[in-house]
Amino acid sequence: MxxxxxxxxxxxxxxxxxxxxxxxxxxxxxxxxxxxxxxxxxxxxxxxxxxxxxxxxxxxxALTFVGEEILRAVVIALGEAGIEGRESTRPTLAIAVADHVANALERAKQGIAVEYPLRAEVQALYPTEYAQAQRLLVAVNEHVDPKLEPSEATALALHLVNAGFASGDLSFTYTMTGVIQQMLAVVGEQYGLDVSQESMTAARFITHVRYLFVRIQQHRQLKGHESTIGKGIRLHYPEATGTAQRLATIVELRLGQQLSEDEVSYLALHVARMTTEGDGAVA
CATH class of the missing domain: 2.30.24.10 (CAT RNA-binding domain)
Structure with missing residues (x-):
């Protein structure tokens, strides 16, 4: 070396x-x-x-602002929580979590409590990452003093979600969370439904949107000439397509990225599933 x-x-x-x-x-x-x-x-x-x-x-x-002991504690905790191996070589997640833990420990020493406003949204939209974050918090607390508060699981979950994006910018994850919430609200308003975020179809919709955001970040949208499948979806689900176009407008306004025709079509497919299948919505 x-x-x-x-x-x-x-x-x-x-x-x-x-x-x-x-x-x-x-x-x-x-x-x-x-x-x-x-x-x-x-x-x-x-x-x-x-x-x-x-x-x-x-x-x-970024690593220079994190002490070696905290970094070691986080890398070990990531392994103990089953999120990463103990010999992880991915810097982004470890650094982001270690930096957060370092700041949280400093707040704890000063007696400063923080309540994260997105707790309900994070639990509903990212249940897998939130469960991982709870395990991670328990593991981290085995190696640090003072112990971190349970509310820190919300922030740790956001870091886990953020690990999938190319930019590594947590602000993008905050924006994504707000956009997903706004999308679900639009669907509920359009169809007069209370869309259940715990339903299978809503979960599929949220997962699809998350991967859409990854494609947007990586400039790899489904695009080009509209595919035959995309055209078929738009023809078969005209109302859902109209809703999907509203959702595409939200994305464009919030992220400054126009969605391709195929991306709109696949959004329409998920909207149709969420609003017509039995477990997708509750009247």
Missing amino acids: EALRVLNNNVVLARDGKGQEVILTGRGIGFNTRQGQTIDPTLIVRVFVPEDGRDPDHLAQ
Whole structure:
């Protein structure tokens, strides 16, 4: 491993044998280390490999604000909660969670309590991540002092949701949460229904929208000339298509991205399922 930049005594940006930039952590790994110098492998505790085009230098700088002990506690907790292996090399999730835990611990030491306004939305829209976050919180509390409050599960769940996006920007996840809520409200208003977020069809709709947001982030929408399947959906479900077009307008206004015809068609399909199948809505 060749040192490219020393961030502090515990974090070094380096180049591995394959020529890719990696982030190295370890107590004292940056002490007396110079650019171009070969790093003593015995000092390396963790090797993080940036993914999805994320900037290694930016991630390395983020790590400098997190203590090695907190990072270690989080990496272990992620493994104990069954979210990541104990030897995880993905930096984004570990860094984001560690940074949050560090700030939460500081608040706890000062006696500052935080109530997250999106708790109900997170529990309803992201039940899998919320359950994971609760397990993660229990695991983290096994390794830190003072213990974090149960309300922190909401923020941890948002970080788990956010891990699937290319930008790593938590604000996008907040926006997505609000847009999904707004979409469900529009469907309920359009059809005079109380759409149950716990129903199978609503769950499918939410999952579809989440993957739609991933495609938007990665600039990989289903697009081009409208497919035969898309045309068939729009022809068979004209009312749902009208609703889907309203939903597409919300996305465009909130995210500044116009949806392709096929994306609108598949939204229409999910709207039709949610509003016509027995478990999709409650009158």
